[in-house]
Amino acid sequence: xxxxxxxxxxxxxxxxxxxxxxxxxxxxxxxxxxxxxxxxxxxxxxxxxxxxxxxxxxxxxxxxxxxxxxxxxxxxxxxxxxxxxxxxxxxxxxxxxxxxxxxxxxxxxxxxxxxxxxxxxxxxxxxxxxxxxxxxxxxxxxxxxxxxxxxxxxxxxxxxxxxxxxxxxxxxxxxxxxxxxxxxxxxxxxxxxxxxxxxxxxxxxxxxxxxxxxxxxxxxxxxxxxxxxxxxxxxxxxxxxxxxxxxxxxxxxxxxxxxxxxxxxxxxxxxxxxxxxxxxxxxxxxxxxxxxxxxxxxxxxxxxxxxxxxxxxxxxxxxxxxxxxxxxxxxxxxxxxxxxxxxxxxxxxxxxxxxxxxxxxxxxxxxxxxxxxxxxxxxxxxxxxxxxxxxxxxxxxxxxxxxxxxxxxxxxxxxxxxxxxxxxxxxxxxxxxxxxxxxxxxxxxxxxxxxxxxxxxxx
Amino acid sequence: xxxxxxxxxxxxxxxxxxxxxxxxxxxxxxxxxxxxxxxxxxxxxxxxxxxxxxx
Numbered sequence: 001x002x003x004x005x006x007x008x009x010x011x012x013x014x015x016x017x018x019x020x021x022x023x024x025x026x027x028x029x030x031x032x033x034x035x036x037x038x039x040x041x042x043x044x045x046x047x048x049x050x051x052x053x054x055x056x057x058x059x060x061x062x063x064x065x066x067x068x069x070x071x072x073x074x075x076x077x078x079x080x081x082x083x084x085x086x087x088x089x090x091x092x093x094x095x096x097x098x099x100x101x102x103x104x105x106x107x108x109x110x111x112x113x114x115x116x117x118x119x120x121x122x123x124x125x126x127x128x129x130x131x132x133x134x135x136x137x138x139x140x141x142x143x144x145x146x147x148x149x150x151x152x153x154x155x156x157x158x159x160x161x162x163x164x165x166x167x168x169x170x171x172x173x174x175x176x177x178x179x180x181x182x183x184x185x186x187x188x189x190x191x192x193x194x195x196x197x198x199x200x201x202x203x204x205x206x207x208x209x210x211x212x213x214x215x216x217x218x219x220x221x222x223x224x225x226x227x228x229x230x231x232x233x234x235x236x237x238x239x240x241x242x243x244x245x246x247x248x249x250x251x252x253x254x255x256x257x258x259x260x261x262x263x264x265x266x267x268x269x270x271x272x273x274x275x276x277x278x279x280x281x282x283x284x285x286x287x288x289x290x291x292x293x294x295x296x297x298x299x300x301x302x303x304x305x306x307x308x309x310x311x312x313x314x315x316x317x318x319x320x321x322x323x324x325x326x327x328x329x330x331x332x333x334x335x336x337x338x339x340x341x342x343x344x345x346x347x348x349x350x351x352x353x354x355x356x357x358x359x360x361x362x363x364x365x366x367x368x369x370x371x372x373x374x375x376x377x378x379x380x381x382x383x384x385x386x387x388x389x390x391x392x393x394x395x396x397x398x399x400x401x402x403x404x405x406x407x408x409x410x411x412x413x414x415x416x417x418x419x420x421x422x423x424x425x426x427x428x429x430x431x432x433x434x435x436x437x438x439x440x441x442x443x444x445x446x447x448x449x450x451x452x453x454x455x456x457x458x459x
Numbered sequence: 460x461x462x463x464x465x466x467x468x469x470x471x472x473x474x475x476x477x478x479x480x481x482x483x484x485x486x487x488x489x490x491x492x493x494x495x496x497x498x499x500x501x502x503x504x505x506x507x508x509x510x511x512x513x514x
């Protein structure tokens with residue numbers, strides 16, 4: 001039994017802290033105390049015989065009260081009517097230290113009170129509040145597009161342009177990027193991480209050697225850089241095969257006599273075809289280049305040692321392909337391409353991605369917007385089961401009410417359509433009611449009073 | 460007792476204050492003359508003959 005445990009055990013039995021420490025300091029444990037007499041003990045810890053006798057008596061007793069066990073605390077917290085995150089935080093914080101039942105009771109009661117206090121009432125104009133709460137910090141954001149997001153060398157769009165990108169629900173962000181986490185086997189192994197990185201990064205012939213054009217011989221020669229090949233785990237035969245298979249060239253592709261170069265000779269004897277061939281071979285463009293290895297959309301991979309693991313940062317994003325690769329931890333891997341997340345992982349993941357991206361972008365600028373405003377925006381964008389933008393082609397353009405849409409844009413054509421097809425406006429929204437001059441259905445405007453039978457006069 | 464939202468409370472007290480100002484019998488014993496103050500007192504005691512219908 002460790003010293004600390006001895007002290008705790010004695011404290012629970014009602015021994016004062018000072019004495020408990022003394023006992024523990026002298027190297028005694030609770031078990032030793034049982035075999036001692038008062039006179040023996042008083043010598044060991046140098047106190048009077050009475051005190052020693054008292055200690056022995058207390059040590060022999062049962063512990064006074066069991067400190068609220070973790071399981072009962074948990075079940076108590078689980079019964080509270082608060083969100084999951086609050087429950088988890090309570091469980092975590094309350095089990096860090098020891099509390100008496102009354103203290104716990106009080107903490108839980110105050111938590112509930114505080115939670116009820118910050119809940120908003122029905123009929124509150126949450127949309128307006130959210131818009132203002134995002135709009136105001138938005139005016140403080142920098143217009144500068146380019147930044148280094150903690151990672152050297154990888155450009156990421158941040159600030160206002162990124163926020164606009166998110167709420168516009170662009171199909172591809174202007175700077176797609178991924179953060180690839182590795183699974184246990186790979187994350188601590190530098191060589192494995194590097195090998196994985198080179199398997200992911202798109203590789204074109206020009207990465208693997210010098211491409212030399214010899215016009216007088218009508219020949220293009222790739223002088224292989226062996227270290228580059230080795231780094232990517234490629235053999236020269238693989239390379240020839242890839243060029244043959246991917247290129248679909250009208251050319252003869254052979255290994256040079258020295259075994260270190262590849263000779264490519266166009267079958268058609270013309271300068272133009274030679275140049276064309278050269279163009280294709282030197283291209284590192286995803287659409288025209290010849291992909292030797294890696295994933296087409298991922299143009300660059302940077303490896304960083306972060307915390308206690310290796311993490312890959314990529315320029316370009318291909319979630320579907322990346323999470324299938326052996327060694328990648330798909331659960332922790334991220335992309336900033338929300339459209340891709342929607343397609344691969346579904347609408348709920350897309351909603352979370354929108355929230356995360358907005359929180360991170362605002363947070364990066366030192367702005368703290370309550371997450372619930374952003375959640376509302378994300379909910380509105382994803383509620384139909386697909387990500388739609390905030391704007392004329394999305395939320396504002398798809399409102400149910402004709403009057404509301406007419407108030408937003410192209411008034412005449414909306415009203416004309418409505419009259420031609422006999423649309424009905426239910427006057428449920430704010431705009432419609434303002435137009436017809438009625439109280440709006442918000443706040444006190446949405447309360448319906450009814451008479452209750454008369455009561456009696458009270459004091 | 461049913462808990463009212465702040466908007467419901469505002470509407471109930473407002474409507475009741477209007478009734479009182481137009482001469483409705485007051486349901487609490489008080490020397491207060493301001494109809495809104497009277498309505499507030501009545502609300503605290505829970506005697507206002509008005510409630511809300513929720514959707």
